[in-house]
Ligand SMILES: Cc1cc2nc3c(=O)[nH]c(=O)nc-3n(C[C@H](O)[C@H](O)[C@H](O)COP(=O)(O)O)c2cc1C
Ligand code: SF4
């Protein structure tokens with residue numbers, strides 16, 4: 001799949017036949033009276049995708065349709081959903097579906113709004129998956145902080161049981177039985193990692209598993225059974241693909257990873273929020289056209305395009321298309337650390353006012369607290385980074401500290417750990433050192449930036 | 463006995479049947495126990511362990527992995543202030559400091575632990591991204607979402623939290639519906655579109 005590089009006078013295509021401005025697909029419930037309840041979902045065409053799957057298609061043709069749509073997982077890794085479903089199905093049952101609603105990546109918040117707005121959209125996507133892959137027990141794992149989201153889901157599940165969309169012989173189909181329940185996490189970012197999530201669901205400390213076996217395989221999934229793990233947004237695309245067709249979906253936005261995307265943008269923009277736009281929308285459009293530009297009209301200094309886990313993009317790189325394919329290959333690839341990363345499309349925008357050293361010090365603190373402690377480089381390295389950066393940020397940095405930092409990043413990064421959290425932890429640190437080294441040097445030479453307006457942090461002078 | 467009979471019944475009749483293994487009922491059981499007692503102590507670990515056929519040490523080990531399970535008593539209300547980048551860029555440090563000041567706690571202690579007021583009414587701690595960054599700075603009180611709460615809003619917030627509630631509210635960008643609409647006249651304020659990025 002090739003993609004034309006973005007150029008200034010050729011704005012991205014909003015998909016064949018898509019009217020402008022873009023018509024939302026996933027968030028149509030927003031602003032409707034009772035939008036999150038079953039009666040309104042049915043008015044909006046709800047459960048028609050499932051009905052079509054059950055009455056007009058067979059499980060394999062559903063999987064083929066999802067594969068043809070080129071839907072890539074929205075949780076971060078960008079794995080093709082059809083391939084994941086087909087692979088799971090090739091392994092013997094019983095099988096499970098797990099919905100990853102852990103969403104804890106700083107700067108990422110599309111799932112929370114999607115669940116609030118349209119819980120039945122998620123349930124329908126889940127039921128289609130269960131039908132296609134042959135699954136009778138599905139679990140939603142939602143982060144503990146999002147109690148409201150769990151309540152919204154519990155209510156929707158009750159409605160769907162009562163209406164016969166969940167339960168036994170769904171839609172009159174003999175033997176199509178599915179049970180769905182919600183399990184709440186309790187505050188651990190690593191639970192977003194799919195194998196850690198399954199450990200937590202099984203009632204254990206959330207430490208990622210060694211792969212292989214992979215989750216889709218016997219021995220690797222939930223309770224040792226072949227398991228599909230999908231993100232909330234991934235599954236919410238599914239009913240629309242069945243109703244409108246794979247070709248429609250594949251025509252939206254970036255050809256290599258098409259579809260609607262819930263971009264979340266925050267930081268120094270005037271109108272932060274969730275923007276549903278075609279995959280591949282440029283960062284420039286997201287910041288200026290939709291999010292209303294920068295607070296106090298400042299210039300963009302840097303961007304975390306895939307939230308805190310990815311590398312920083314410089315403020316000069318705004319023409320980049322925001323999608324998995326673009327941000328995971330050259331020139332957005334920086335050895336030895338790998339791709340900049342798109343993650344789940346959570347964009348944090350830093351204006352010129354930002355004291356990047358303070359931001360990176362926070363990022364390091366986050367990953368140090370959230371490391372599960374299973375691998376040595378991540379467990380020890382994240383704390384090293386936190387210690388050194390906190391020293392620098394408090395104005396006590398020494399010139400040799402930057403060398404130490406670089407050493408540590410190289411010792412953690414580059415796939416040396418069991419899960420990607422290790423790599424995530426070095427991404428912002430290593431890229432900030434590459435892009436903004438003089439700012440770190442100034443700190444280490446006793447010239448800490450004084451309290452940067454808007455960044456809100458009093459900096460202890462060195 | 464620290465778990466109520468109702469809680470035991472719920473664990474046995476509702477949680478355990480949800481999963482193919484008894485152990486998997488542990489997360490919901492710990493949540494339920496914490497809702498009743500406010501925190502999780504050694505007795506809870508024993509009683510939950512008994513219901514799920516787990517050693518109490520095993521239960522405690524799992525509970526201690528998760529920051530939302532409290533292993534000592536905390537205040538009646540728990541106030542958590544997000545300190546991650548989007549909130550930080552929007553002044554969450556001032557929010558945290560002002561909340562601590564107003565409650566007579568030390569905002570400069572720098573750690574991530576819980577501080578509780580001497581009268582036991584409030585506990586405060588910094589927390590990680592609450593996935594509500596469009597309402598930064600975001601505060602969570604007893605797992606309910608509030609924002610934006612700037613430093614200057616703290617007094618009003620402590621007097622009437624519900625005025626700041628964002629539960630069930632759409633994203634800031636979707637106040638007028640789900641459509642992403644270009645901001646009127648955006649070109650006038652935007653720098654020229656960059657040339658080819660690479
Ligand atoms: C540290 C870490 C945190 C993650 N957090 C999330 C998350 O919050 N939500 C999510 O869907 N995926 C998250 N992922 C990715 C999942 O492991 C997994 O790839 C994803 O849930 C698969 O769903 P998808 O194919 O629909 O994208 C995380 C991965 C890592 C390494
Ligand atoms: S990389 Fe870090 S979080 Fe992931 S398994 Fe290893 S120690 Fe745990």
Ligand code: FES
Nearest residue numbers: 544549591592595
């Ligand atoms: S950074 Fe504070 S809610 Fe996301």
